[in-house]
Amino acid sequence: MLLYIIRRLAQSVLVMLTVALIAFTLFQFVGDPINNMVDQDTSLAERERIRKELGLDDPVIVQFWRFVENAAQGEFGVSYRLKKPVAELIAERFPATLELSIISAILALGIGIPMGVYTALNRERWTAKLFMTLSLVGVSLPTFLIGIFLILIFGVQLRWLPTFGRGEVVDLGWWTTGLLTASGLKSLIMPSITLAVFQMTLIVRLVRAEMLEVLRTDYIRFARARGLRDRAIHFGHALKNTLVPVITIIGLQVGAIIAFAIITESVFQWPGMGLLFVQAISEVDIPVMAAYLMLIALVFVVINLVVDILYVVIDPRLRTES
């Protein structure tokens, strides 16, 4: 068990180093970073001096190592566009994205899994068929369209919900939250639904397919032959076995919610990291892009690690015992 976790951790470090390499090469692609810092009439000698000062004349490998060292401490330099430390910018935006993502994930899982189970167990019922048809719509509609529809109906026509921004936020010093004010909560509703729809429908279909598979297995038949109650069979045996393969996908999907909040954030002008990233791309703000890349990679790696550990907790066959 310990060995397993250590091995997974080592793999995670490797993945992070690879992503760091990609993020690092971003800087190399956009030409001389010195040009981004100085103006046109800086002398060549002056440029050389700055170059030396910043260590940009060191061998690439040394520079890369320095980048990794800094990244490990959350240090990504200064944004070209906003002239502020990147770490500070991210810290400002991160809570917004994380709150949105977590609410979306809760929505997607909290509705998706029960609905998947329901549609699997009542395959022939018309409600289940309706859910499946709706889920097809959810999978195929683009996120921005759903967002715009919601804004049109609930924001513009009915005027129930705010159409953009986070509303009032409470600053806790290290975290800003919209969960404590009425306007903050109201602002969360539409973006989180928009972000959750795709994942939710995907989870419905996945859980349904996997559950149908499990319901056909011998041990479910044997459980029926033992006269167990339906509830025990469906939730005690079938659902638990369904979750083993489903967890992987769900883990990746939760990562995707955080990473691809970009579109939703753009539609709702949500002041999160996604919006920061989109703006960074349009202005070639490399330090912000690199930092975002690293952060998202970290999110995925952490989620994957959690999924791997969950696997072992759920499935006794993966536990290697003495």
Place this chain on the structure above:
Amino acid sequence: MQVTGPTTTRAAGSDAPLLEIRDLRVEFPSRRGTVVAAQGVSLTLQPGEILGVVGESGAGKSTVAYATIGLLEPPGRMAAGEIRLGGERIDILPPEAMRRIRGKRIGMVFQDPLTSLDPLMTVEEQLVETMLTHLPISEREAKTRAVELLEQVGIPDAATRVKNYPHQFSGGMRQRVVIALAICCEPEVLLADEPTTALDVSIQAQILDLLKRLVRERGMGMLIITHDMGVIYEITDRVAVMYRSHLVEVGPSDKVLTRPDHPYTRSLIAAVPPPDRRIDRFPLVEYIESAGTATRKLDLASHWLGKARDFGAGDGPLLRLEHLTMRFLTRPSLIPSRRRWMTAVDDVSFDIRPGEVFGLVGESGSGKSTIARIITGLYRPEAGRVIFAGTDMTSLKSRREINRLRRQMQMIFQDPYSSLNPRMKVGDIVAEPIRFHRLAESEAEVRRIVADLLEHVGLGARAALRYPHEFSGGQRQRISIARALATRPRFLVCDEPTSALDVSIQAQILNLLKDLQEELGLTMLFISHDLPVIRQMCDRVGVMQRGKLVELAETETLFEAPQHDYTRHLLALMPRMRAA
């Protein structure tokens, strides 16, 4: 602790039989019309009695059991008839009332112990869950009883083992756990659907003993479904023979086995390979129409299969294994001393002479299949050499050289369902080795050869256009044989080629292999756990136990005068059925 036993419940019923199935008809409606899975089946079962239901796959045996316990897979339904338990009709009960009967009054044991248990729950959890569903006892009592039950079904060290997960038990032990689960609420009737088919001979004997003991001790009635006449002989009091969804004969076991009335029963019994003597051909189940497609004789001098058969004369053995050893890592660890290994093949050496059928017997896990896989190059041995036709296969480096030798040896696998690519047409499956080894000049010739091969294994050339799933198990095994022949091999490795098949199909396949072996002068390594089959097929036999070759002798010598204790043990376990 007092649990309502079957005796008290039964007192309520009059002198009606414990279980009565009357005129059962089960239908499976489908798009292409209604399939009748069971028709006019009437059976009775008394307390303490073991009733066997025998027949081939698809005869409707399992359908009867599932109808009895109310678990027919939809859209299957009982179209007519009635089922009475202790005189009371149970087939018309509402689902909830039927659920209370399942597990409580009727228990059921399934075929495959490896898939019958929920892999995510401990044995204790599953036992306690079942008991708490049906019995008015506390969780503490249920836990105590769980340990008692495991002891009763013969699981050593029950108090510790009860906390284990299913994957920590061997196949035989798992079947014991399944039985413990089926009887944990003291059912009056036990339905056992092929309970020993997936198990080794020695484990099979133990499980049958256990079932017999439990039935006698508890006065249960047991309905045991099997395709194996040996099982019927070993354990049943009465036997019912099913053929194509009909019941053709019911009677006391020794009567039906020795003086069967129905011609189907007669030919079914005759098809069981006799363990005590050697016969020329396997008797076919003649009653089944179109059972054996006779293969026409080949003229090797002109036929494609006969071409390029000149492999160069060698005096020595065709295949020689020298000190073969193979280990598998069972517990990986960073620290070498903490690693655990399982020795699958332990210093095995033997020769196979040209034109000989060499048998390997042993229980599962004895290393038979591992040897087959080493010979065909699927595994690389840890030590030792495989010398084929004078060439050391283990030291060959060049791909071309390896392929040249590989062409000469082919393998037929045990499971006809997973050894054929389901996405490929049968014609392409058979053509693949011909194309790979470039054995034909043109695509037209490839197609001609494939058609000929399929014809020759008794499938007909039109089979080439269909997909594997359209064929039955026996037909798929014929496809495997055609594919193996497609490289014009001289050495065939058959790894349990018929253990997934019915008796009648087994006879056909084995006869086909025998014919081909004689016609083409093939050399064969024939792996099986079925001693009667080995006796009919092989010239010499090697006996394997825990990775070691413990005895090697001419077949008749081995069966008549076994030297090693283990061989004697295996022979003693062989179900001996008096031939009719």
